[in-house]
Amino acid sequence: MRFSLIDKLLDGKNNSCILCVGEKSLPGPVLEYLKDREDSKLDYAVDSLVKNLLVPKGLKSHKQQYTIALKKLLIENKIKIIESSMERTFGQFMDEIHDKIYDQYTSEKMEFALNKLLKTSLQKHGESKLNDELAGKIIVYLQEICKLDENKLIKERIERIIFLLEEIAENKIEEIDIHSKISLTQIVHDLNDEQKNSLYIAISNDPHALRNFASKLGYYIYENRRANGKISPINSFIFDEADEFIPQSATGSYAQSSQIIETLARRGRKFGLGVGIATQRITYLNTNIMGQPHTYFISKLPRDSDRESCRSLCNVKGDVVSNV
Template sequence: MTSPFDDIRLYRARSALLKITPDEQGRFEFELACQYTRFGLNQLQVGDLIAVENYSVSEDEHNRTYSVLTLTQVLPIHFAAEGLGAYPGHVFESMRSIKEDWENQKDNPLQATTTISCKSVSTGWQFTFNDLLDELPSLEEERSLPMVGAEIRPLSRDMVDAIINYQMDNLPESHLIHKKFETINVKLDNRALLTTHFGIFGFTGVGKSNFVSSLVDSIIPSDHREADQLEIRDQLDRAANPVNIVIIDPNDEYLGLFIDKFVYEPDSLLYIHVGVDSLPQSIVANLGQGDEPTTDNVNLLHRQMHLPLNLRENYDIQDFIRFGVRNALTRTSLALPVKDLSTWLRNELRNQTPSNTGAAGREALLEIETAWTGSVENLPITPENLQIAIDLENEFSSPVRAPIQRIQPERNRPTVQGVVDRTVRALERYRDHLLNVPPNAILSFNEIIHELNSSDRSRIIIITGKQDFVLKQFCSILGNELYESRRIGATGTDIEPYTVLLLDEADLFIPSDVDDDVTKQIKETCITIARRGRKYNLGIGISTQRASMLDTQVMGNLHTYFVSKLPRRYDRDKIAEAFGIGEEELSPTFTFRPGHWLIISHDATGLKGVPIPTTAYNANERIIRAANEYNRDNGT
């Protein structure tokens, strides 16, 4: 008989709901207990779904209505261990007895002094079970409180699947499997995920970048994926818009994590370096020429690229990776950080200004900025125009020099002169680099926006750069230009690709405290997309280990959270507050290992607003499988 319950997990132990406690936000916490067995303790885990009969009434005597709860705490309790303030000799003697009680009750509760104490919160669902029917019951919104005194009934694998993936039958599988029931794929509504914004939070070493790679691969799958899943996705793609995911990658680590896609479908990717000095000169010199990448350049980028250790040290797959690097070089371009020289010059002056510059110095610098940028207003960034800006500073009666001579007292002049000198050197460096850049190597903002508004295919665009400052400038303009193009209907079609700006190391871009103009600009861009981007199919994704440092306006607009281990309480508090859940609901993450993730979503999951413990597919394993397939096909 098909049953929603898996009562055997508690092995004949009695259990009950003991207490209902309301919190300050109008939610309820439920305290439960069951008789201890060693097996039962291992079967009840934080994050598990259980059923408790509620106060609903039915005219059919065979009907029982159950509330669905999720466990937030599971602890073994021994009555004798509750008072440890006694004489130490007695305490240690008691401990020996207590240990025997734990060990002797393997699958049968024998001691009244031992219990399993649990806490839980509601999922908002209930179901009515009729013991005469051989089918899983249907879910409905909870309309009654669980009954104090009613027993705990763990839910079966099939019932958990029905709850977690409620109304998700027609969606393809995601990159997540249920942590307890490993045959359950936790499906995601990608449209909701992409347009209502998401965040990925975890401490160093939990695998955030690996998770991003697997998430993106599940949304834009490789062509050599299993046929049944590709068929489902093809059906959805024909009825839906293409997807563009723009990964802002300050640490330049995603080339390696998408190397399999560069092997099998390079035309769906772009690899963009912001700034003319972000790549080695030998690679830059060959960009945009239409020629095959040289072996030396392939080997150079292969040596320099960031690869996870188990990929770097797997010598059997290095030919596969080099082939991916070769294809990546054909899809590599440079981008200038801003659209015109006056903007570049203004940002560089402000970046070079020390924070302790006095009022007189700042007044002079503002006058210099106005004169210098005005002389190159609306000029594109070219070696010739950079030279015009340099020459202006060198003129004897230069409006750049004159304000410095008027600064009083004179001892403040070197600070301003230093700013100007450093800016001139930056202009000279940029001029020299640009002289060695092939014209076709540079992608303009208009060309990138055109790619993102094109509906012919889905795309992954990796954007990285040598300097965070430069990357912020670029992303601010790109985000604003993309938003404005969608707002005024520049796509010229009803089909607007779902496009997500995914910020890795998001605390660099959207910190709560901002102390420079460039960061303020990118932060304002992100806030605009988070608040208004949905109606234009634009979304924000963020990944960071420092949730507590992020701007609350962006955090409050994230509808889906992927959370791994966060040892700092203030990070957990920031997430719990932003999503509107109790901090105790993040407790499953305390024991998480790399690859374990708690997903909480208002829109993208079948079970909404309730944490679901999952395990993510390993991107490294995906790449190794693709490499082995490549080696078999090529006889290597």
């Protein structure tokens, strides 16, 4: 976890919190505290956050000084789990994990065989909401397939799906205290609140889930403002490590996040919605989106490919050196 904006998170004048996309984004002791918010579990939860804290090199010796601030975050309900992160159908789930199952080593023949094996469960449950109960049923079905199919590579990919479904089957978000959860509707309401500033930082242990959340939140607020003709307050969606959200030739969950970011970058400004992207690998980015921002801050570019991308983007010949 990074807490570079911890002072803003603790500012009582803001709607602010850390949004956890999936309960496994948090250390176990923190999750235990959020279930019933017992005081006896607080110090252990804070200690686990400190141990997982990522701070700049120059602040490492002062890491323990974050203890008071982290305790305050927990007490004031500034760390929440997003309820809506688990609201998707089995079909949507399969789309999310596409890149985890069908990698560069998956031949067309293998993909055809996998699709054939999964066809029955997708036809039966594709439009059903994926909860712990349904995940358990599908796991049993896939385990039977593994027993019958002798192809080692096929079994390996089926086992990947089972592993990801087991995380859902074991999901205990219902046990989390109501004050430690937040809905997508509440987030959008806060972002549209003209009386208070808002700061939400989304984190997840699963990059696919984070891209899916970015897609849902972006479309939700874009359609909300478009339908109501709302243009304020101004919202800015900042994507760090942008190559994980808007890569070239995106598929699966990458395509979902790339599509909404392109929509916001091209058409969001007329509804008060903007986009900021930060990356160290410009070469990998979707060029349709890279041409949309009005302002660029460019630091060291040691790779020729990144420099060439910047020259092309800004229509500049040769290297340009500027002091700011």
